[in-house]
Amino acid sequence: AFSATVFMQSVNTTIPPRFTRWFYDKTNERERFDGLDFWRGEQLFTTVIRTGGAQGMEYQIIYHQDETICFSQANKSPIYKPDFNLFNYVGYTLIDYTVTNHWVATNRTTNWFFQYYESQKRTLDLE
Numbered sequence: 001a002f003s004a005t006v007f008m009q010s011v012n013t014t015i016p017p018r019f020t021r022w023f024y025d026k027t028n029e030r031e032r033f034d035g036l037d038f039w040r041g042e043q044l045f046t047t048v049i050r051t052g053g054a055q056g057m058e059y060q061i062i063y064h065q066d067e068t069i070c071f072s073q074a075n076k077s078p079i080y081k082p083d084f085n086l087f088n089y090v091g092y093t094l095i096d097y098t099v100t101n102h103w104v105a106t107n108r109t110t111n112w113f114f115q116y117y118e119s120q121k122r123t124l125d126l127e
Contacts, residue, residue: 001024002023002024002075003024004021004022004024004117004118005020005021005095005116005117005118006114007113007115008112009113010110010113011112012057016043018035019036020034020036021033021035023060029051029052029053029079030052033046033047034047048061050076051079052079055099056079057072057073057074058072058073058075059071059072082102084105084116085105086107087105089101091119101117101118102117104116
């Protein structure tokens, strides 16, 4: 199991960039995405939970002011299997004063640009 902070940007300028947290559990065939997404023309915080297997489900949870909207449907696509072979290491980055490894990749088929940040479990000491 792991979690990652992922930034995705399409070469198509009409699609806004996406910044999400991705939680993945191979043993239990589950994954979760937390981040901003568009729903009915508004950008809202969402959670998507996907389970795999023959009875796999997808749950979409949308948070809008004082209400929470939930949808569920059968998950007909496989759980994403992380493949970091296409990522290139570009160096260290700071996220909230935490040192991270910074990796990037481009999917030439979909024209999405991905940035992956891997925590080193250490913070920058400003004292």
